[in-house]
């Protein structure tokens with residue numbers, strides 16, 4: 142079952158587009174798979190962690206409204222980046238850590254998919270390399 | 277799951293099957309022939325060959341506690357702990373380094389000397405097939421590190437790795453798909469089983485007391501099923517050897533409410549807090565081919581308290597450890613076949629306030645503060661690594677505390693400015709730890725230690741500890757060989773104890 146729900150997933154995808162620009166070209170099935178990986182991983186974490194992540198996503202979406210009168214995902218790209226950088230460098234450790242956690246979720250969804258390996262130059266060969274037979 | 281509690285009976289229970297539990301099981305195994313019943317109770321699963329898929333997230337879920345996402349209480353450090361038949365030795369890289377004399381002297385545990393640890397370490401280096409890879413087996417990532425260090429005059433040495441028939445897939449931290457890495461799942465546990473030791477996987481020890489431990493058996497849905505049906509058990513036993521690792525061993529002792537006062541329990545935890553540092557070259561540096569790890573630079577161990585080692589990480593872990601996002605981040609991640617990587621390990625002090633406690637459910641809570649001393653070390657490690665990267669020819673270097681995402685060769689002359697110390701803050705940079713040590717430290721005085729120099733818990737002659745939690749301070753090198761050497765001492769003590777009885 143989805144932890145984030147459709148709205149949470151839509152927001153996570155909006156973040157994905159800022160954090161991982163190549164995701165903009167992703168076809169719908171790739172977007173779905175990336176979100177499923179992130180949501181699924183969150184589902185395996187303890188309930189307290191799930192709650193914290195959901196809460197932080199809410200804060201990340203709506204705190205910018207205090208300054209910009211709009212939630213994060215309704216801002217232009219550069220403004221979104223400024224907000225994300227502000228969270229990342231925040232002297233308030235919980236805000237910096239919260240963003241680090243959410244980035245982790247996004248990167249898990251995007252880079253944690255084995256099928257991406259070829260595209261980014263990560264090509265381990267499971268049965269090994271005939272050339273390098275250490276030991 | 278059954279609600280009835282079933283009984284089982286053994287003479288010795290070893291709890292945990294990693295670098296500590298494996299050698300204890302193997303060393304005690306010959307006693308099976310004399311009728312001594314020995315069991316290893318292991319929380320994690322026993323994987324079949326086909327379960328090693330090399331897929332990052334899948335293997336992390338299968339082999340690591342909390343899928344690799346176990347955090348300190350303030351969430352500033354991610355702790356990596358293996359949870360499997362073989363414990364963390366299934367996911368370790370196999371760096372096989374014995375402890376140094378100066379560290380044993382710092383440990384200052386009466387009754388523990390470097391010669392004894394050295395001899396026992398040698399035994400395990402041999403047993404695990406540790407050896408230096410040949411020149412032709414070193415991959416580009418390792419060669420670049422050596423070249424960079426040499427051209428700067430930093431001392432870098434090749435270390436042995438414990439592989440037999442390594443095929444250079446570089447997947448060691450996801451479990452070796454070729455059975456080449458010689459963890460306890462390949463060496464000590466199979467030997468113990470051959471001699472009659474029972475290994476029960478999927479079996480979490482919840483609580484211990486004199487004469488018994490209380491366990492729950494569950495099957496995870498992959499790997500081989502546990503030899504015991506799922507349910508709760510009381511396992512009667514004469515002696516207990518706890519080897520559940522530096523987080524779970526102190527937690528197990530704490531939740532068991534033992535009939536002795538152990539004020540040092542859980543305290544003096546050290547982690548070797550680590551940074552993964554990454555640089556991009558113009559030409560291929562295919563880290564995903566060849567064994568990932570062969571070199572260490574110890575030039576700063578005494579002066580700035582850090583070590584640098586070669587390493588290779590997988591896409592998700594790499595992405596998470598780069599600080600930043602957007603186009604630069606994606607450019608770095610899109611060049612996985614041109615990345616050089618260095619692991620920086622801070623040699624952290626043992627402080628009583630860094631400790632493992634338990635929450636109301638008995639689960640471990642790790643309180644660990646990244647003090648200025650450690651942050652200074654990590655800062656210096658970033659500077660030294662950046663120098664090594666540039667000296668090795670990297671075009672772009674990412675320092676997690678860098679003023680910009682990418683540093684370029686022109687920055688090499690003013691690295692202090694480009695990587696300001698003030699940006700090295702907990703929460704802002706990504707810090708991980710895989711060398712978890714202490715919490716049941718050895719010593720003479722029960723006010724600041726938990727066991728004696730042979731792993732027996734103060735005041736309890738039926739209870740021993742035999743894992744990384746015994747370390748009174750940090751190992752100051754990769755710890756597994758020292759864990760094995762200490763476990764060997766504990767096994768000797770248990771043998772003598774049984775002989776006396």
Ligand SMILES: Cc1cc2nc3c(=O)[nH]c(=O)nc-3n(C[C@H](O)[C@H](O)[C@H](O)COP(=O)(O)OP(=O)(O)OC[C@H]3O[C@@H](n4cnc5c(N)ncnc54)[C@H](O)[C@@H]3O)c2cc1C
Pocket residue numbers: 291292293294295296297317318319320356357358359360361362363364365367368369370371372373449479480481482519520521522524525528710711712742743744745753754755756757759
């Ligand atoms: C990714 C990674 C890479 C590493 N690389 C190296 C390296 O190259 N060289 C090196 O020297 N060191 C390395 N280390 C560190 C090394 O693996 C550990 O220091 C060593 O394995 C610790 O031994 P241990 O017995 O204390 O714990 P572990 O080996 O972790 O074993 C503890 C076992 O106890 C089990 N357990 C926990 N709780 C319970 C319970 N309640 N009931 C039953 N069982 C339980 C766990 O499932 C686990 O299997 C690495 C560690 C990691 C995680």
Ligand code: SF4
Pocket residue numbers: 269439441442443444445446447448449451452453454455456457566567568
């Ligand atoms: S590099 Fe060698 S030891 Fe490591 S996973 Fe590959 S085959 Fe196994």
